[in-house]
Amino acid sequence: xxxxxxxxxxxxxxxxxxxxxxxxxxxxxxxxxxxxxxxxxxxxxxxxxxxxxxxxxxxxxxxxxxxxxxxxxxxxxxxxxxxxxxxxxxxxxxxxxxxxxxxxxxxxxxxxxxxxxxxxxxxxxxxxxxxxxxxxxxxxxxxxxxxxxxxxxxxxxxxxxxxxxxxxxxxxxxxxxxxxxxxxxxxxxxxxxxxxxxxxxxxxxxxxxx
Amino acid sequence: xxxxxxxxxxxxxxxxxxxxxxxxxxxxxxxxxxxxxxxxxxxxxxxxxxxxxxxxxxxxxxxxxxxxxxxxxxxxxxxxxxxxxxxxxxxxxxxxxxxxxxxxxxxxxxxxxxxxxxxxxxxxxxxxxxxxxxxxxxxxxxxxxxxxxxxxxxxxxxxxxxxxxxxxxxxxxxxxxxxxxxxxxxxxxxxxxxxxxxxxxxxxxxxxxxxxxxxxxxxxxxxxxxxxxxxxxxxxxxxxxxxxxxxxxxxxxxxxxxxxxxxxxxxxxxxxxxxxxxxxxxxxxxxxxxxxxxxxxxxxxxxxxxxxxxxxxxxxxxxxxxxxxxxxxxxxxxxxxxxxxxxxxxxxxxxxxxxxxxxxxxxxxxxxxxxxxxxxxxxxxxxxxxxxxxxxxxxxxxxxxxxxxxxxxxxxxxxxxxxxxxxxxxxxxxxxxxxxxxxxxxxxxxxxxxxxxxxxxxxxxxxxxxxxxxxxxxxxxxxxxxxxxxxxx
Ligand code: B12
Numbered sequence: 277x278x279x280x281x282x283x284x285x286x287x288x289x290x291x292x293x294x295x296x297x298x299x300x301x302x303x304x305x306x307x308x309x310x311x312x313x314x315x316x317x318x319x320x321x322x323x324x325x326x327x328x329x330x331x332x333x334x335x336x337x338x339x340x341x342x343x344x345x346x347x348x349x350x351x352x353x354x355x356x357x358x359x360x361x362x363x364x365x366x367x368x369x370x371x372x373x374x375x376x377x378x379x380x381x382x383x384x385x386x387x388x389x390x391x392x393x394x395x396x397x398x399x400x401x402x403x404x405x406x407x408x409x410x411x412x413x414x415x416x417x418x419x420x421x422x423x424x425x426x427x428x429x430x431x432x433x434x435x436x437x438x439x440x441x442x443x444x445x446x447x448x449x450x451x452x453x454x455x456x457x458x459x460x461x462x463x464x465x466x467x468x469x470x471x472x473x474x475x476x477x478x479x480x481x482x483x484x485x486x
Numbered sequence: 487x488x489x490x491x492x493x494x495x496x497x498x499x500x501x502x503x504x505x506x507x508x509x510x511x512x513x514x515x516x517x518x519x520x521x522x523x524x525x526x527x528x529x530x531x532x533x534x535x536x537x538x539x540x541x542x543x544x545x546x547x548x549x550x551x552x553x554x555x556x557x558x559x560x561x562x563x564x565x566x567x568x569x570x571x572x573x574x575x576x577x578x579x580x581x582x583x584x585x586x587x588x589x590x591x592x593x594x595x596x597x598x599x600x601x602x603x604x605x606x607x608x609x610x611x612x613x614x615x616x617x618x619x620x621x622x623x624x625x626x627x628x629x630x631x632x633x634x635x636x637x638x639x640x641x642x643x644x645x646x647x648x649x650x651x652x653x654x655x656x657x658x659x660x661x662x663x664x665x666x667x668x669x670x671x672x673x674x675x676x677x678x679x680x681x682x683x684x685x686x687x688x689x690x691x692x693x694x695x696x697x698x699x700x701x702x703x704x705x706x707x708x709x710x711x712x713x714x715x716x717x718x719x720x721x722x723x724x725x726x727x728x729x730x731x732x733x734x735x736x737x738x739x740x741x742x743x744x745x746x747x748x749x750x751x752x753x754x755x756x757x758x759x760x761x762x763x764x765x766x767x768x769x770x771x772x773x774x775x776x777x778x779x780x781x782x783x784x785x786x787x788x789x790x791x792x793x794x795x796x797x798x799x800x801x802x803x804x805x806x807x808x809x810x811x812x813x814x815x816x817x818x819x820x821x822x823x824x825x826x827x828x829x830x831x832x833x834x835x836x837x838x839x840x841x842x843x844x845x846x847x848x849x850x851x852x853x854x855x856x857x858x859x860x861x862x863x864x865x866x867x868x869x870x871x872x873x874x875x876x877x878x879x880x881x882x883x884x885x886x887x888x889x890x891x892x893x894x895x896x897x898x899x900x901x902x903x904x905x906x907x908x909x910x911x912x913x914x915x916x917x918x919x920x921x922x923x924x925x926x927x928x929x930x931x932x933x934x935x936x937x938x939x940x941x942x943x944x945x946x947x948x949x950x951x952x953x954x955x956x957x958x959x960x961x962x963x964x965x966x967x968x969x970x971x972x973x974x975x
Pocket of ligand 1: 335375378383384423426427454456470897
């Protein structure tokens with residue numbers, strides 16, 4: 277008989293096929309879709325976060341877990357009642373103008389989604405103007421900017437300045453990430469926070485929106 | 487699973503399973519051998535030991551005073567008779583070190599006079615506690631295959647000091663031991679101690695747990711004591727290294743090829759004598775080589791030539807099918823600095839790639855004079871990294887990855903692929919002491935250089951409670967052999 281513990285373990289191990297089978301079994305046994313997410317899938321993913329921060333799991337494995345979780349969520353999602361599952365928040369993600377590095381930023385997106393956030397991924401090489409336009413359209417709770425080059429990181433500052441000019445800075449938290457940036461830099465450009473990796477980015481968003 | 491290949495089998499597929507580094511061809515090795523044979527037949531060697539002289543004479547060699555000339559036929563016979571492979575075992579008899587073909591095994595240096603005190607960072611004399619620490623540390627270090635004491639501990643007579651170090655090794659490690667001995671009597675007592683540890687002489691012979699290292703004091707001059715120890719080891723079935731310590735331009739010709747001729751001639755004397763004592767005696771050819779640094783007046787064992795000559799020596803021994811021993815992991819630097827890192831690395835790299843069967847020398851500073859446990863941990867890390875290079879990679883349909891390359895497509899990344907999770911752990915070296923942290927994280931961790939990280943790692947390992955590796959009966963037996971040594975040596 278399938279149970280939540282087993283489901284969490286399968287997410288932890290990144291076993292896509294087993295997760296699909298277990299979710300279907302749990303549904304057939306009459307378990308609630310929301311419980312499957314909260315008591316099984318998310319529990320597994322939280323454990324992934326703990327092991328990653330202890331250097332006991334690594335990015336490729338975390339991604340396998342995230343993908344396995346996504347498969348499970350995809351089965352359950354259509355069965356949820358309206359208002360059943362609240363989004364943890366909406367995050368607009370972009371790699372800043374002039375920068376083509378998007379692997380890390382996309383990873384942040386995947387991890388946010390598997391932790392219940394709604395993610396709008398604006399892609400790479402996104403100008404401050406384009407970010408502000410998208411922000412006005414989607415009204416995200418958080419804007420996350422990524423830069424991997426010392427030459428493009430200043431685009432983050434430009435974007436924040438433009439947000440101020442356009443009067444939307446107060447309503448939206450701004451977080452930044454990428455190899456050359458740091459907490460110091462985040463403070464310097466008056467962003468709301470920096471995270472060194474995708475899982476701490478999730479924690480950061482949760483903290484900022486709490 | 488990852489194939490998109492049509493169904494066919496490739497014929498005549500040639501692979502390199504490892505890195506191939508062969509400095510000397512068979513023809514070059516033969517040339518060195520015939521030259522050494524000519525030296526021993528024409529010039530001969532100085533043999534001080536009367537019993538050895540008698541054995542040489544009885545077996546068809548020409549003995550004239552202390553000079554012994556060996557006919558080439560005898561050398562060739564001896565080389566064929568000595569085993570091409572010697573297996574060392576740990577204390578419980580488990581096969582541990584397979585000295586054969588071009589397998590290399592790494593361990594600590596055993597010829598230091600001083601040690602770096604971990605608490606003060608200053609040099610001081612070696613004590614029996616240092617032998618204990620080296621044994622315990624070696625037991626934990628993954629790339630260390632055998633143990634030895636850093637040098638003779640102080641506080642004992644010089645005749646017996648080495649045996650107290652041996653006691654420390656037996657009591658604190660299970661790995662095979664390399665033990666320097668200087669004469670037959672010391673060899674006998676050391677063998678008794680090792681036999682006590684493994685349950686008797688038969689067990690010791692069948693599963694060799696200790697290897698003697700015996701110094702050839704001067705080139706083609708074989709002392710009374712050294713050959714006495716050689717004959718004891720051969721008679722009693724204990725493998726031994728006959729150790730050359732040659733300095734090109736001083737105790738050997740300054741040309742590398744000539745140094746190798748002298749080294750081989752030295753080894754062949756002990757090897758031939760051992761075969762006369764007992765056909766099949768287990769002999770390991772040892773070569774510690776370097777040049778003479780005219781500017782400092784030092785024989786620098788961290789020099790690139792140490793690696794170069796050692797590599798040639800190992801190639802030569804491979805050609806002759808004689809197990810080889812060399813030294814690497816020694817630096818000429820006095821502290822843990824960039825020079826030390828460079829010398830550790832190219833020394834170990836050239837020894838290991840040349841297929842030296844026993845690489846003893848890990849963790850010594852000041853050209854070998856000073857031992858350091860932090861440095862031993864660093865050489866262990868270097869050895870690990872080099873093992874990774876030597877391990878190369880497998881090539882097959884899965885590892886060629888054409889399926890996943892197609893799946894990911896141009897511009898994509900491999901981070902989230904099943905294929906990546908299958909291989910990323912085994913395809914890379916996972917460093918322990920080497921740091922790859924970004925500067926912020928490294929600074930937050932105390933901005934520690936490699937030497938300090940190594941020292942803390944060692945402190946941490948040695949801070950663990952020690953486990954008893956020998957029962958009290960055996961420990962008492964060893965003590966009584968030591969008491970006997972105090973009377974007889
Ligand atoms: C892959 C890569 C590329 C790929 C990018 C492919 C792609 N689609 O992304 C390609 C080949 C295109 C590329 C090009 C270049 N690159 Co490049 N590249 C890299 C490399 C090797 C890895 C980056 C990566 O993906 N890492 C893996 C991910 C998972 O980690 P991550 O990006 O750090 O992301 C994590 C965190 O930073 C954080 N994070 C990331 N974004 C965000 C966002 C938020 C909001 C938060 C909270 C967290 C967060 O979470 C992520 C997951 O844990 C790095 C070297 C390195 N070691 O970082 C160089 C590197 C970034 N590249 C570099 C350079 C110089 C270039 C080029 C200029 C080279 C050239 N001369 O052409 C070009 C520039 C192109 C451009 N205009 O952007 C330099 C940058 C030096 C600097 N400080 O300025 C680096 C550091 C290499 C180096 N040591 O020189 N590169």
